[in-house]
Amino acid sequence: MADNYLEKRYDEVFGKKTVIRRVGHTLDELLTRNRSTRGYNKDFVVSEDMLRQIVSVNTKIGSGCNRQVLRFKLVTKDTGADKVLQNIKMGAALPELHLPFPGTEPEAFIIVCSTAGDDKLALIDLGMSLQTMSLRAVEMGLNTLIVGAFNKTKICEAFDLPFDPLAVLCVGKGNERFQIVPIHADESHAYYRREGVHYIPKVRLEELEL
Numbered sequence: 001m002a003d004n005y006l007e008k009r010y011d012e013v014f015g016k017k018t019v020i021r022r023v024g025h026t027l028d029e030l031l032t033r034n035r036s037t038r039g040y041n042k043d044f045v046v047s048e049d050m051l052r053q054i055v056s057v058n059t060k061i062g063s064g065c066n067r068q069v070l071r072f073k074l075v076t077k078d079t080g081a082d083k084v085l086q087n088i089k090m091g092a093a094l095p096e097l098h099l100p101f102p103g104t105e106p107e108a109f110i111i112v113c114s115t116a117g118d119d120k121l122a123l124i125d126l127g128m129s130l131q132t133m134s135l136r137a138v139e140m141g142l143n144t145l146i147v148g149a150f151n152k153t154k155i156c157e158a159f160d161l162p163f164d165p166l167a168v169l170c171v172g173k174g175n176e177r178f179q180i181v182p183i184h185a186d187e188s189h190a191y192y193r194r195e196g197v198h199y200i201p202k203v204r205l206e207e208l209e210l
């Protein structure tokens with residue numbers, strides 16, 4: 001029987017099939033799993049190479065005027081994680097918890113700097129970069145937390161950074177449980193925890209459209 005005979009015959013009789021091959025995770029799965037994670041399993045050590053794989057997405061994403069002003073400092077457990085940890089704030093909406101819990105601290109970080117300060121295009125690039133890097137991390141079975149609340153001066157000094165740091169991305173193997181809660185736009189947007197589950201309110205689609 002000729003190669004592909006049955007497939008060709010099938011096409012003749014039933015018309016051409018539209019086959020959507022799913023490779024890996026769907027975007028929806030990645031987005032759902034891409035939760036801001038403030039507790040990590042320290043038995044899993046994130047290597048510099050893993051951080052580099054995450055940063056590599058920046059060679060493929062868009063950039064305002066294609067300036068590509070972002071630069072990345074990779075920090076692992078052995079190269080100064082403690083100095084980052086001392087200078088970032090986590091979970092400001094849950095001050096009573098003092099996150100992260102002892103023994104669950106992140107130990108790998110990507111410090112994102114800009115060669116062009118924090119102008120509008122640099123900040124848009126920053127958001128795109130952070131989100132894409134987070135999705136890559138989730139695809140690799142890791143989790144992240146974007147941190148905007150950090151001591152810029154101390155981080156700059158600690159790593160002798162030549163450019164302004166705009167954000168820190170914590171990376172690790174998360175050990176938290178999450179649940180997205182659909183809300184109305186006028187309800188509280190504050191995240192909360194109950195019985196070990198971290199709930200994240202998200203405004204319903206119908207109320208996002210103008």
Ligand SMILES: Cc1cc2nc3c(=O)[nH]c(=O)nc-3n(C[C@H](O)[C@H](O)[C@H](O)COP(=O)(O)O)c2cc1C
Pocket residue numbers: 034035036037038089090091092145146147148149150191200
């Ligand atoms: C630009 C930006 C800055 C953030 N800064 C912090 C921060 O400094 N500390 C922190 O714990 N979470 C920070 N977050 C995480 C948000 O609190 C989180 O995105 C929000 O609670 C919704 O949860 P979700 O990311 O799981 O959807 C930041 C998120 C973004 C996008």
